[in-house]
Amino acid sequence: MNKKGPLYALFLSLVLLLPGCSSLTVLNPKGPAARTLSDTIILSILVMLGVLAVVYILYIWVLVKYRAKKSNEGYVPPHEEGNVWLEATWIAIPILIVAFLSVVTVKTTSAVENVAADYKDQKPLVIYASSSNWKWHFSYPEEGIETVNYVNIPVHRAVEFRLYSFGTITSFWVPQLGGQKYAMSDMITTLHLSADTVGSFIGKNANFSGKGFAHMEFEALSMTDKDYQDWIKEVKETASPLTEDEFKGLLAMEHVGRKTYTSTHLSFSPPPGDHGDHMSNDGKDTDIDNGNTDHQEHKDIHPSPEPSSETEFDGEPHPEVDQPLPSSPVEEHTHHSD
Template sequence: MNRTKGLSVLLLFIFSALLLSGCENNLLVFDPQGPVAREIMGLINYSIVLMLLVTGVVFALFIYIVWKYREKKENMDYEPPEEHGSTLLEVIWTIIPIVIIVALTIPTVKTIYATEKVPKGYEDQKPLVIHVTSADWKWIFSYPEQGIETINYVNIPEDRPIDFKLTSAGTMQSFWIPQLAGQKYTMAHAETQLYMVADNPGSYVGKNTNFNGRGFAEMEFETLVQTKEDFDKWVKEVKETAPQMTEKEYEKKLEPSHLGRETFSNTHLEWVDHSDHNSKNYLNPEMYDRGHGWPGKIFEDKNNYKNRLKDSDGGSRHHSGSSTEDSHGGEHHGN
């Protein structure tokens, strides 16, 4: 009797702790601000309810069995008979997990396919194409139609489909805006695609969820959703006032570092598209020294842009810099 009460108290304590811990954190995925994020939240809620149902049944059976077959004075000398199993029970507890998996798989697949295209109700609108390039440890956003580029922030209009074309200048990252869309990986010499729509103007946090070194924790960006008028005004202002970036400046920015917000009136797509399988390699492994004296291995890659310097210098040119040094760039022309 006392053991059963103790078990019940323990389960109640664990459930309360989980509930309270969830309330204390700002769970952005449960505050969707767009149709894609709502699709994902619906799947999360469905999965939670299904898992709670399964967990509840399992714990209820556990408590019932512990109570029913507990040791009592009248059965102290009880010896259970030899059992040879039950075919019916074995079939049942084999089928149940299959049913659970199917119940999770069907809505998951439907949600995946729904988020891989322009959300319903926006099919007649032309998506705004934004190329996203990740680098250690910064995010670069290129607007090919507008001919502008930003670093560590992205401005988008409300109620218009956004077509993010994702790639990486080096290591693999994971692009995620919890309140607006799901996450997708960015990989060098490859391109992934992410659609989303934002319902309401406001500022939403974006981040990298793939651990890739000491600068990972601060690799965040702001997604500023604006009205169409404010977005057009911002684009016009950037084209008139922001400086242009050169290829040499861009290569420097790709070195492992943290940058501030920067804005340019051109894009790096003029000279390199990192999603192209034949594009140059911009990895800088010799700059990842974590203080232990052993930087990453420097792989000789004839496609690496720095190998162009060997013929003229007689060897590989040393690049100074530190991954711990913050680099704060130009003026932010957004919010």
């Protein structure tokens, strides 16, 4: 069957491209999370190539051997009901493959959802990344700095991004540092990233968010600790504070270039609650507790929110931003899936 010709050529080119091809950004990781994911992807491609090989060999064999030709004219194919052992084989082997990949999935998912193993002993640098229209705001609560459309991080440092949105759902993604995660208006999501090398990486919103979506990119720059400290010092000397009015103006704009400020918007426009420490608008405690995965499975056992050891910005009521009641659909998932 010559129709598979182009298919094979393409597939072969993929296989050849895989190792060391720097243009495949996702497979060219520069941080522990991205490396875990890249390894997972390559492993799964190899397993799947094995599956494809079995199917293709069988396929070509039956087509070549059993096609109608002059020599088998008058051949009457037999009646076959099936074969228990054969069918059991192609049920059992896929189950084993799926089981293997499930183990890999659970392990790697939990690896990238937490601080990378090499960085466990560090206190992570917290950066709030929030989106509005088609731009990204980065707030450094510890340094008291805010930037727009670029983020600088020290190399070899655990960084904890806390994501939320001033509008549509966006997805924060720096492919060479790790996987993406949604930023939404009524809860904070957390993404752990670290860079192993100094360098500039493309970051973007991956989730379609309207007209300006295609241009919603930012630069993630990892720099040596000294450069990072210098940068902070320089910002403190040259930039000015972010006022509430200025921030409102920023939010209203569709696109802006890079901006730098010496204070964050978190003080006058606090982020929505974390998964774990939601407060309802009327100030009463509600029993919504669904962020931490440990809690999800035992929701009825300890329904009240656990106190969190957070920065001063978390869990504050936020009457002026039009934030809806905090909760997430997450717990509904667990209801359905139970």
